[in-house]
Amino acid sequence: MKMGFRKVDFFIPREMIITGSFSSKSSGQVEGIVNGDIQVKKKIVIEKSGVVNGDIVAEEVVVSGRITGDIKHCLKVTVRSGGIVRGNILTDEIHIEKNSVIDGLIIKKDTYTIIDKKIEKPEEQNVVKEADEDPVPSETDLIAEREAWF
Template identity: 35%
Template sequence: MFSKTRVTEPGPRTQPTPESEPPRGLDTSYDMPPAAPARARTAPSVLSSDLTVTGNIQTQGDIQVEGTVEGDIRAHQLVVGDSATIRGEIVAEEVVVNGRVIGRVRGLKVRLTATARVEGDIIHKTIAIESGAHFEGSVQRQEDPLANGVTKKLAPPAGRGSDKDGEAG
């Protein structure tokens, strides 16, 4: 079935396997690839439905919450499961809410499914709210909702001239 004759024949060899590479010194930083993006991991971290976390959670990866979190969450992608409750601010590039969130949600892409219950403001670049979702709060679109700091209030509409102090608005 298999023959070793090709392995022993002279001629160009294929790429060496990792086992046949010679050992290297301790300083290998010269050939290290640049820092891998946070997307190297494929499976999200899952907080199960019987878990309660008190405190803030921060990761560059993905999180799926099925339990209860009493604190802020910062992640690349966050999925709030059907049985989950989050009391705190959510900041993520992508947020999918199936369960309950009590607090502000900031994300580039925010999606509230039909089973979502959100009590708080949503600051987003794009948003989708399915029929049946329960939402109490305000929605504000920003180019960069993930920017640190306090969300700016919208300026009053440019109006009919100047204000009382004689300064233009």
């Protein structure tokens, strides 16, 4: 099957609903509904009638339909006019056409790597140390403190 001038490995027609995640080593086109994650080695096109409720990992993603989920680790993302992405986009390059919607963060891949490394915390910060004194006052201390007020 051809998608423009490229061959696609899979095609999900309008009448089809897929529940569950899947992967492909080539390119694909979605006109139906996918309720699950998609992992594609090359290019995936979500057509105007296409809906994906899950994350997408691909070399290139073109969105004319709707995605509710993150687009991850892409070299290039194109959100065409009328396309809707409700989730974060992690990519090297993004093209956003007029009248498209992105409800999430757009993160450049190399920036994400730098931020991710800075977020890592040394193990020392997560260690809970025992207090020298008991932080919870005893009943005797509470009574003495109360009587001091009167």
